[in-house]
Amino acid sequence: MLSKDALDTLFTNARTHNAWLDKPVTDAQLQEIYDLMKWGSTSANCSPARIVFVRSDAEKQKLLGCVSQGNFEKTKTAPVTAIIGMDMEFFEKLPQLFPHADARSWFAGNQANIDATAFRNSSLQGAYFMLAARAVGLDCGPMSGFDADKLNAVFFAGTTVKVNFICNLGYGDAQQLFPRSPRLSFDEACKIV
Amino acid sequence: MLSKDALDTLFTNARTHNAWLDKPVTDAQLQEIYDLMKWGSTSANCSPARIVFVRSDAEKQKLLGCVSQGNFEKTKTAPVTAIIGMDMEFFEKLPQLFPHADARSWFAGNQANIDATAFRNSSLQGAYFMLAARAVGLDCGPMSGFDADKLNAVFFAGTTVKVNFICNLGYGDAQQLFPRSPRLSFDEACKIV
Numbered sequence: 413m414l415s416k417d418a419l420d421t422l423f424t425n426a427r428t429h430n431a432w433l434d435k436p437v438t439d440a441q442l443q444e445i446y447d448l449m450k451w452g453s454t455s456a457n458c459s460p461a462r463i464v465f466v467r468s469d470a471e472k473q474k475l476l477g478c479v480s481q482g483n484f485e486k487t488k489t490a491p492v493t494a495i496i497g498m499d500m501e502f503f504e505k506l507p508q509l510f511p512h513a514d515a516r517s518w519f520a521g522n523q524a525n526i527d528a529t530a531f532r533n534s535s536l537q538g539a540y541f542m543l544a545a546r547a548v549g550l551d552c553g554p555m556s557g558f559d560a561d562k563l564n565a566v567f568f569a570g571t572t573v574k575v576n577f578i579c580n581l582g583y584g585d586a587q588q589l590f591p592r593s594p595r596l597s598f599d600e601a602c603k604i605v
Numbered sequence: 606m607l608s609k610d611a612l613d614t615l616f617t618n619a620r621t622h623n624a625w626l627d628k629p630v631t632d633a634q635l636q637e638i639y640d641l642m643k644w645g646s647t648s649a650n651c652s653p654a655r656i657v658f659v660r661s662d663a664e665k666q667k668l669l670g671c672v673s674q675g676n677f678e679k680t681k682t683a684p685v686t687a688i689i690g691m692d693m694e695f696f697e698k699l700p701q702l703f704p705h706a707d708a709r710s711w712f713a714g715n716q717a718n719i720d721a722t723a724f725r726n727s728s729l730q731g732a733y734f735m736l737a738a739r740a741v742g743l744d745c746g747p748m749s750g751f752d753a754d755k756l757n758a759v760f761f762a763g764t765t766v767k768v769n770f771i772c773n774l775g776y777g778d779a780q781q782l783f784p785r786s787p788r789l790s791f792d793e794a795c796k797i798v
Contacts, residue, residue, distance in 0.1 A: 413740070413741055413742045414607075414611050414614060415608075415611070418607050418608070418611045418740070419641060419740060421607060422607075422615075422641075422736070422740065423641040423642070423644045423645065423733070423737065423740075424641065424644055426645075428646045439797060442795070442797060443791055446791045446794065446795050447791070448612060448615075448616040448617065449616070450788040450789065450794070451616045451617055451619060451788065452616065452619075452732065452735075453619075453621045453735065453745065453747050455747075455749045455770075457788075459788060459794070461794065462794055462795070463794060463795040463796075464795070464796055464797075464798060465795065465796070465797040465798070467797060467798065468798060471798040505789070508787065509787060509788070509789070510786060511786070511787075512783075512786075528724075529749070531721075531724060531725065531728070532724065532728045532749070532769065532770065535724070535725045535726075535728030535729055535732070536729075536731060537732075538729060538732075539645065539728070539729040539731075539732030539733055539736075540616070540732055540736070542645075542646065543615070543645075543732075543733070543736050544616065547606070547607045547612060547615065547616075548606055549606045552646065554646050554648075556648045556722070556725070576725065577725065590705075593650045593702060593703060593704070594701065594702060594704075595643040595644065595650075595652060595702070596643065596652055596698070596702070598636055598639045598640070601639065601643070601652070601654065601655055601656060602635070602639050602655070602656040602657070602658065603656075603657055603658070604632060604635060604658040604660060605657060605659055605660065605664040
C-alpha cells in the first residue's frame, strides 16, 4: 500500500494543469518517465506508444499550428509538450517484444484488431506516462483538441505512427487551477456482482 | 518524487499476473480503487468508464463463457475480474461532470468523436484502475482475449455500455510468473525535438 502522500501525488491531489511555471524539464526527467512507463502492461507486451517530446522553439511553433485555440496558450507556455503517438505497425516489433509466441500473426492482416489494439494500448501507455510524470514530480495537461491530420503530416510524415493525444508537461502553477470538477460516485460508475 | 518502493510497486516490479493466491478481495478495496482512479484526467472530465466487478460464482460462470481458452483458468481462479466498460452515451453526464460549459454539444450527434472519446478515455481510466489497484496492494491481470459481442450481451444488454477490456484482480502468485519480456528502449520509442 502506497503512502497517503504518494496517493495524493498520483491521484487525489493531482490536477490537469493549464498554466506553467518558468522552470525547465530536463532530458534526464523525460528518460526517467519513459523508464517507468515502459513497464506498464500492454496486450501481448505490444507497446505501441511512440512519444515525441516537443521542446525547442522551432518544433513548438509547428505544434502550435496544429492545436485548437483553447489549447494554444497553455501549449505555448509548457516547457515540453509530449505527442503520444501509436505505431500502426506495432506488430512488426512483436518478435522482439513477445519472443515466446508468434504474436505477429495475431495482428498482421487483421486491420480491425490492429486499430483497436494500437488505440487501446497506446491510451493505456498514455495514462502510464501521466502517472509516471507525476511520480517523478512533474504535472500534466493532457489535450484532445488539435487537428490530428495536420499534426500527423507535420510530425509523422513517412512513418507508420499516428497521434493519439498530446500532453503538456512541466511544473504547474497551482494558483491558476480551476475549481475541481465533480466525479461519478462508485454507485454511478461501478457495480459488484 | 515518489519513493523507490512506490515506483517499484507501480511500475518497475509490477507484473501482469496469471496465477492467484486464495485470498479474497473486499468490497472496501474495490471502493478504494475507484475512489483513487476516478481522479485521473479525462477529456472534459467525461469519465466514460463503467466497471462491473465480477466476484460471485454465478456471474463468474457467465463471464467464463465469454473468455478465450488461454484466459479461462486465470479468470476462473481470480478473486475478482473487473469488466472495464465504456458508456457510449457518456456525454449525457457532462452537464453534471463539466458544468461550466455546454460540453454535451461537443459530442451529441458526432459519432466518430463519441467513439474515439469513449474508447480513449475509458482506456486511460482502465490504466488508472490498474495503477490504483497496485497502489492499494493488489495485482492485476488485464486481458483482451474474450468475445466482446457475447460479453456485451451477457453483462450490458439494455444499456449503453460496451466492454473495453477485462482485468483479473487479486493477490498474484509471484512464483508462477513468466520471465519478464523486454521493453523498447527510449531511443526506439521516443525522441526529443
